[in-house]
Amino acid sequence: MLTVRELAELVGGAVTGDGGVEIHQVAQASCVRSGEITYAISPVYVEMVRASAASAVFVHEKQDLKIPQILVPDPKIAAIQAAMRFGPEPSYAPGISPGAFVHPGAKVDPSASVLPGASVSRGATVGARTVLMSGVSVGENAVVGEDARIHPNVAIGERCAIGNRVILHPGVCIGADGFGFYPAGGTHQKIPQRGIVEVGDDVEIGANSCIDRATVGRTVIGDGTKIDNLVQVGHNCIIGKNCILVSQVGLAGSVRIGDGAILAARAGVADNLNIGAGSIVAGMSGVANDLPAGSRVGGLPAYHHMDWKRNLVHMKNLHRIVRHLEQLAKRVSEIEKTLLQKD
Amino acid sequence: MLTVRELAELVGGAVTGDGGVEIHQVAQASCVRSGEITYAISPVYVEMVRASAASAVFVHEKQDLKIPQILVPDPKIAAIQAAMRFGPEPSYAPGISPGAFVHPGAKVDPSASVLPGASVSRGATVGARTVLMSGVSVGENAVVGEDARIHPNVAIGERCAIGNRVILHPGVCIGADGFGFYPAGGTHQKIPQRGIVEVGDDVEIGANSCIDRATVGRTVIGDGTKIDNLVQVGHNCIIGKNCILVSQVGLAGSVRIGDGAILAARAGVADNLNIGAGSIVAGMSGVANDLPAGSRVGGLPAYHHMDWKRNLVHMKNLHRIVRHLEQLAKRVSEIEKTLLQKD
């Protein structure tokens, strides 16, 4: 619980109205409740705040509202600062908890935290200040760097390597076998998948996403790349640095993605393609060809995004286009009839 | 093992044929085996039953079949009643199992069951009769209500709140960080995600679905809403009551969905949109605009479902439409030539 005045101090803002009002949480305008502070960054937000039970609000400049206001240069950043105060990241005592399973042949830095139910296999290494939460499984000879936060029930397969300051959200699977089979008399025989996954520094991977191990060699997630939830990365993909893969994206095997590329939600890429650096693939699109650096594409198969956007409008009007065509055909028939009669 | 007669008593039906036949399981007509009872709700089903090894069948009225029949008002409901008898829900003794990890600062109701390998963190609360199965992780200060059933390997993040009678299937992730970054010199800097998820009463969420925590404030799943497997709900979404989100649906951030809306399989919604109450979005569609209450839409971007359905037919015929257009163009050229000659 903080007063509006204390919150204003926290974020470096100025109070208008009653600075003594007590605030216990921050929330977005669409669901803010009494006792909470919210933020407004546009007239639409101001109206939502007016209609809400908010007890205070962060604003850029004074608004015509009856509740106390905290004036700040960036109301959303102030709200985030407040949120960090009301709900700080949990911290974990260093050491191996009772109920954690660390193989005697594993090396866990004494400053790392291994929570109950986490498991570290023979030969694995866990770096300084890294946290392995409950249910995390680190396979044989896998390496987890420093300052990583590995959330519950993440599975890191044998020999895979995770960089420093990596965040893996719950249920992430690093290093399951790639999907590779060869046909044999109507059955599918497994091609051994004995490569690894290498996750660079400062990577974040969302909940329940899957990065398959390479058949041979490595599947690579470059430094600084951010991957959302429920994303599939096939075996032997090489993803560059500082890429963005939004939720439900799927990459088939051996896709190479250049630095800084952005794949919007549920974009898919067929196997063995090159996506040039800085490319942007629209959501729900399917890439079926190599893309040069800086491409902007959409559609299935994906092509230049401006053509695609124009076509989306035409597709929506397709029934009108067809009617137009039919009417034109009638007019042409009429003309043909007229000309015949004239002969 | 029950006789046909005993099964008929169980479901309140009437036997025709040998009531002494012994039945050990119930199965659908497409895979029923000897010793099992099945059900038929249409002539197609009756034919499947005739071709099967089923030992008995639930029917609405007597059919020309050689096996014993149980006549009931609703054969599928009778089959479900039988299934509940042959395979009841497991029950769990109250208490904290050996091998469960409950922080001394957590409050677990004595009637709750915490199974081996489940973990309850400092400050968390678990309500009466709730079951936490193996590998479940309840974060710091999280709250799980009464009569909830939390299946294996579910992760509930710190401070998140789960209502009463909630069912979370295996691998569900509540409260992973939302996907939020700001650009800084070619890198993506993390925007702290310090809000929570609030899951209302009577909600069911399918296996491996992900509900991200809000940046600030809350992501809300309203009372009675049912979510299928592998669904993605982004940060700060506000989903109303009694909604249906079918498998593989994806919601970007800050989507608001009104009560009773239905999103069919793999529908997607772009960020910050409002889906009005009672709207129905067709499967595999992508919503890119606000929808008023009661909308029925399909397509990418989604628009009125009747127009969309007509257009689907036209798209399938597009090669014919193009040929029609080319033929028409030839006829027009012919006409133009004729007119020129006449001049």
Added chain:
Amino acid sequence: MLTVRELAELVGGAVTGDGGVEIHQVAQASCVRSGEITYAISPVYVEMVRASAASAVFVHEKQDLKIPQILVPDPKIAAIQAAMRFGPEPSYAPGISPGAFVHPGAKVDPSASVLPGASVSRGATVGARTVLMSGVSVGENAVVGEDARIHPNVAIGERCAIGNRVILHPGVCIGADGFGFYPAGGTHQKIPQRGIVEVGDDVEIGANSCIDRATVGRTVIGDGTKIDNLVQVGHNCIIGKNCILVSQVGLAGSVRIGDGAILAARAGVADNLNIGAGSIVAGMSGVANDLPAGSRVGGLPAYHHMDWKRNLVHMKNLHRIVRHLEQLAKRVSEIEKTLLQKD
């Protein structure tokens, strides 16, 4: 660490160049490093190898490269053999590890391995040489066959049956409740899901995929079927033998799929449909009708793949088609004007 000469012996190949060079790993040409061997199967690969730091290479015939080469009939197979040598599958001692939770009423074969944090419930059976890794949960009366490898955090629901030589990758969920509700006064009432899942022999299921239990009876995955990551299989589906379901595929309820069918990435199938044996559904397609055996389809809804491919080209050109139509309309108007003037 092996010399090139030792590697050549391992794979039955012939060395050209320095056989004494030491190699510690194998990697694909796109990311191979010094100290590693790679493989080349085409001129494109040879160029990648030339530009790389590779210390040796598997080739089919001698190439103009300065590094040692190992000549083999199939360079990719040789690379896989090397990968198996440098990174063999981990092996696990038989027995129940400390920190595993096996109910006294469960039957675990003495040759099976149950790793720390795995949980086997009352009445469950685990066959010979099967490995249950950390965090695996085997429900009441479930059966896991022989020589199965169940990766971390897999959940197998009560009474479900897993065949011999099955591989379940991390986070797989077998036997969560199907998604079934009936409407009641604006709410959705749960239809009990009391059937099971039966997974045949030699099945492999990818990370975080979900196979729902039947409402009554069984959901069946036939022998030899291979399922990739993040796939959804609804309740009561019957999938035949030796099928392939690529990543992010989704099957609604009660879909039947014949032997040997292939569903490419992110294909979807609506409920209650029959996909005939040997059918191939293109990636990102949505099947909305029964398909006879041997069908090849694509699109939404899916239809004959050749028509669909032609239409994809037309859709990309739709803005040109519309312009053509508009120009033609102008010409027809001109003609009509001319004819009127002539009258």
